[in-house]
Amino acid sequence: MSAKSTALARSAVNETLAARVLAGDVRAASRLMRDVDDGRESAVPELQVLFPHTGKARVIGLTGSPGAGKSSIGDRLIHAYRRTGKSVGVVAVDPSSPFSGGAILGDRVRMQQHAEDPDVFIRSLATRGNLGGLSRAAADCVRVMDAMGKDIILVETVGVGQDEVDIAGLAHTVVLVVVPGMGDDVQAIKAGILEIADVFCINKADRDGVDRTDRELRSMLELRRAVSTGEAHRATWEPPIARTVALDGRGMDDLVEAIESHARFLAQTGQREDRDVLRARTEFLAILRDRLLASALQRLERQRGKLDEIASRIARREADPWSLVAALAR
Ligand SMILES: Nc1nc2c(ncn2[C@@H]2O[C@H](COP(=O)(O)OP(=O)(O)OP(=O)(O)O)[C@@H](O)[C@H]2O)c(=O)[nH]1
Numbered sequence: 001m002s003a004k005s006t007a008l009a010r011s012a013v014n015e016t017l018a019a020r021v022l023a024g025d026v027r028a029a030s031r032l033m034r035d036v037d038d039g040r041e042s043a044v045p046e047l048q049v050l051f052p053h054t055g056k057a058r059v060i061g062l063t064g065s066p067g068a069g070k071s072s073i074g075d076r077l078i079h080a081y082r083r084t085g086k087s088v089g090v091v092a093v094d095p096s097s098p099f100s101g102g103a104i105l106g107d108r109v110r111m112q113q114h115a116e117d118p119d120v121f122i123r124s125l126a127t128r129g130n131l132g133g134l135s136r137a138a139a140d141c142v143r144v145m146d147a148m149g150k151d152i153i154l155v156e157t158v159g160v161g162q163d164e165v166d167i168a169g170l171a172h173t174v175v176l177v178v179v180p181g182m183g184d185d186v187q188a189i190k191a192g193i194l195e196i197a198d199v200f201c202i203n204k205a206d207r208d209g210v211d212r213t214d215r216e217l218r219s220m221l222e223l224r225r226a227v228s229t230g231e232a233h234r235a236t237w238e239p240p241i242a243r244t245v246a247l248d249g250r251g252m253d254d255l256v257e258a259i260e261s262h263a264r265f266l267a268q269t270g271q272r273e274d275r276d277v278l279r280a281r282t283e284f285l286a287i288l289r290d291r292l293l294a295s296a297l298q299r300l301e302r303q304r305g306k307l308d309e310i311a312s313r314i315a316r317r318e319a320d321p322w323s324l325v326a327a328l329a330r
């Protein structure tokens, strides 16, 4: 081994992953994100080093039912933002359809272009790590990409199901992707997820029923306004509705403009800071919860058989679960 390569190898060993991420080392970023995904404790000190270098990226959430077209829209957005010179990171949470890296499906030349584009970085989170789960892993991957200097970070999550990622606590702008002809489904999405959508995207607008879906969304937004108890002095945002055909790119300009106008709104009204505080609060509470739970579990594990004993006592009605938790949490 030459003196030079030995020195290189040594510096790669001695340098922390975080230092390498900050120096633009893509492989170190991948490694760290894998550690995050696996829920490794060793990722925490690295994330701590990265922390002061984060907070610059704009995070855009893409959510909606399975197959609505989130990844296809995401690919189009990568193109759109790359055209304006912005670097893009993508965190896809448990997707069944992969991001192609900004490639239009079937367009191999472009796919290769993006595979080599250092300004696009895509990471899928597949595993369900232990504590904190997907939500925390997604937030931490966003943080790594932020530290890498990505301008825009897209986060794709399925907006239904048990393991729902807290996208509102993660993104500055949440885009809800719906498809026409959902009928009663539009009613079904109104709980919870409708409240957090900043931009609506009716994708697959090449299909029948777009006007109807548009009308239904609008009437639900009316309802939301009517019952809204928002503070009077606060500027309120009217979520725009864009119609897109991700397959051929129709309507994408409108969608990008809707997202950008929301970003301008946040900046002009000072609400971007509010969101950042909200995100920080969500994250702090999540870390606190994980930490408290982890230390309680550790205490339990130190006493071999304790958990089994607790469970049997509760099952036999010798003690109630609340007092046993209170005793443990003291
Ligand atoms: N007709 C039509 N099909 C579309 C459109 N956009 C996406 N599709 C198709 O819909 C299917 C699902 O698209 P994806 O982009 O993978 O959707 P997704 O929401 O990411 O799906 P999951 O990650 O599995 O939840 C694919 O076969 C796409 O080609 C569209 O605008 N019109």
Ligand SMILES: [Mg+2]
Pocket: 070, 071, 072, 095, 096, 097, 098, 156
């Ligand atoms: Mg997808």
